[in-house]
Amino acid sequence: MNDSILGLHHITAIANNAQRNYDFYTHVLGLRMVKKTVNFDDPNTYHFYYGNETGTPGTILTFFPWEGIGPGRNGVGMATEIGYDVPQRSLDNWAGRFREYGVAVGEQAERFGETYLPFTDPDGLALSLIVAGQPDDRSGWETEDIKQDMATQGFHSVTLTLQKIEDTANVLTDIFGYRLLAQEGNRYRFQTDAVPNASIVDLLEEPNGKLGRNAAGTNHHVAFRVANDAIQMEFREKILNSGLQITPKINRDYFFSLYFREPGGVLFEIATDNPGFTIDETLAELGNSLKLPKQYEASRAKIEQRLPQLKTN
């Protein structure tokens, strides 16, 4: 059993309109909705999970769509860019597809010798598609018009913007087992060898950067992956011993979670592989129906009535 941090587990962001979010991620980007549930702390808000076929950790992007919430602002103390691996030679096709759908897409550029295509989702969330330097064997989810030669394969990296990187870097290296791989300008690339993919965290140092504001189009937290909740609790001890505060273990039905704010201000989570998304739906049915945690099942009718209608064909 690998008792390390196994790269990224999921990233959670904030959206405004639920339908627009669903259409963009399932149709334009071609991800699978692997779970449709509610915010466990606010059951009148959806919680959407998008990933590959099984919702493998390292492929999962989740959203709280808060209808009518204003736009946030990317900045210091936040995760500011999400990178997905895509196959070789797919970026031109992606650029064309994004233009066809009116997506705000930038120019292809290079970082650390890898070509990437930056774009934003309908709420302004910053993402990029990256042709990684290291091979990625993960299969993407196929849709009618996105096949394996193009489909996203899961996370490549996440970028955190910080006033200074030192204390955050220490969490990554001393507690999580990452090492500094390379530096380009004010961007410092950290990587763990524990997993072949979803293994990179870039720290972007902006000493005079403005603080970010968390609302639509920004990331809420970054979850790192561990194999199970026994290993998770060992990390809880290590984080407490480093002098940081951390929550008790919380049951999120599909994984167990711990949350702590790293010294640079970004909300980190440690999340488990167990029990996974097929605990309450079969693999074929993932994401098809609204799933509620048992404490809300008695109020299902009322909750369903309050949630925005979602067309999912």
Ligand code: ZN
């Ligand atoms: Zn989370």
